[in-house]
Amino acid sequence: MNTQTIKNLAAKNINSTVEIRRKIHANPELSGMEKNTNKLIQKELSRLNIEFKSGYSKYGIVARIEGKNPASRTVALRADMDALPITEATKLQYASKIKGVMHACGHDIHTACLLGAAKILQETRREWQGTVLLVFQPSEEKYGGGADVMLKEKALQAFGRKMPQRMYALHVSPELSVGTFGFKSGQYMASTDEIYITVSGKGGHAALPKETTNTVLTAAQILVGLQEITKNRTVQKEGISKIKQTAISKDTLPAIIAFGRIIGDGQTNVIPDNVEMAGTLRTFDEKFRSKAHKQIVLTANKIARRNGAVATVKIDSGYPSLYNTPSATMAARKAAENLAGKKNVVTLPLRLTAEDFAFFAQKIPSCLFRLGVSKSGVSEASKGGLHSANFIPDEKAIEYGTAIMAMLGIDG
Ligand SMILES: [Zn+2]
Ligand SMILES: [Zn+2]
Structure with a gap:
């Protein structure tokens, strides 16, 4: 499977992936209450004929796609699902319909990208080796965190095999332009x-x-x-x-x-x-x-x-510090370079914010990286950062996010 094929598939499916994102965005749910988001994911996975198990940390889902020689390796891809207690101020036509709740951290995009990647991986499963686990994780924003609970419930062994050899997650970044990616090997978040x-x-x-x-x-x-x-x-x-x-x-x-x-x-x-x-x-x-x-x-x-x-x-x-395994980071960085070009991949500084993906990263060689979502040419002030009521990520990023998650499933 070459990068161009995956890129083309992500581009071909972009309208339906954006539609999924908008549906999630308009109907945000707070941490631990992701009931309808769970339903939407279940519906999409069923439509794609992908097997899954639901109910981890209440509304979490783990799905499995098997390629050729499925026991040879397992890669897990994670998307978080929850929104924040913020009243959206963007006035977008697909803005939150629920007062006081907003997807202001981009978890709607993360979930849409993973569902977009799921479609590509399922369609191409006879062309790659191994197994991909899709991990839809609730409750990232609230202390306690869904990741820790899912691990304790053995969600990653949902289908009876040993732990995945690698795990990846992306997070939107309004500090990076759309079409760019950011990586930090080793210690990354606090x-x-x-x-x-x-x-x-x-x-x-x-x-x-x-x-x-x-x-x-x-x-x-x-x-x-x-x-x-x-x-x-x-x-x-x-x-x-x-x-x-x-x-x-x-x-x-x-x-x-x-x-x-x-x-x-x-x-x-x-x-x-x-x-x-x-x-x-x-x-x-x-x-x-x-x-x-x-x-x-x-x-x-x-x-x-x-x-x-x-x-x-x-x-x-609270959450432990996030350590990105150098080998996993290198693999993800390479995929990003193939996808977006070397000049559009940057090295990130340390961040004093926290992420509960760190719990997964303590158990499995992992990398969490950043997906640029800011429209180039728009002034910093008018953009709205993460956790802001004015946060408007550029949806073009969904194409990049979908493609890289599919690439990492196949080759990460
Ligand atoms: Zn957040
Ligand atoms: Zn977040």
């Missing part, structure tokens, strides 16, 4: 954990320090003290995209501990009994991540004790 700290002590009159525990000052000292943990990994003002990627060693991969919420509800002269803080830890290094968890607890306790207060620390683990 882990994300939530930190909750309550500082407790005996409040009272601010002017009688002998009789009170200064919970507010203790909280402030803890905030400053925690910065020591990421001291050598500070993200500079200019952002990580400006750091020379080659200059980042594993020990200096950036990390952030930041607090966005502090509640100490006293008065000018009243120290409260409790101060509550909530923040986030982000890092690209799993070893550092678990070390940081311990250090956060130790530091908070030490500072609290010194001030006669008590710190209660709770850390909720």
Whole structure:
């Protein structure tokens, strides 16, 4: 199967693939509630005569297409399905019909591209080797995440074989023009954990320090003290995209501990009994991540004790950091170069946002890459980024996304 054949098939089917995308876009569903999206995918897979199993992480689906010699290798392709709690402001004719819910992260495009690829793979199955698993994953946007649940439910072994040898996912990027792709080998996206700290002590009159525990000052000292943990990994003002990627060693991969919420509800002269803080830890290094968890607890306790207060620390683990396996990244990059031309394939910087595809990538050599969706020539300001009510990806990208997923199924 050569690239041109797949490119032609993606182009030939583009109207029906765009129609699928628009249907999903107009009827978005929040994480864990993707009932109608699930139905639409089931209907399309049945129409294409592709076998599937539904019900993983509630509305997830795993489908299988077998080529020649199906036991020789298995590649899994993943698309997420969920939308966001945002009211769409685009005024497109196929804009969301559901108030307060919008596909503002492009998961409608991801699902459409995977269904488009499914059609190509099914039609050409006598011309390629191995097995392709199509993984439609719910609930990416909400903590907990569908990926982790699907893995625990053994969704990738749905058809009784061992785990796939490779796994791929694409994600739309409004930072890249349509017709371009972006890749980052190795560490790519951050882990994300939530930190909750309550500082407790005996409040009272601010002017009688002998009789009170200064919970507010203790909280402030803890905030400053925690910065020591990421001291050598500070993200500079200019952002990580400006750091020379080659200059980042594993020990200096950036990390952030930041607090966005502090509640100490006293008065000018009243120290409260409790101060509550909530923040986030982000890092690209799993070893550092678990070390940081311990250090956060130790530091908070030490500072609290010194001030006669008590710190209660709770850390909720979110998504792990995403590591793109170099060999899988190389294979996907090559496919993109064949499809879009070498000059339209770029190397990406690290990203401090998170992705639950990271759970799959912990188990299977994987690559998540970016599909350019911004119309060239349109000004940055008018485009709307991911998670924006004005996000309008260029649908021409669906042709590229469909083709590359089919190529990776066959040859990735
Ligand atoms: Zn998102
Ligand atoms: Zn997303």
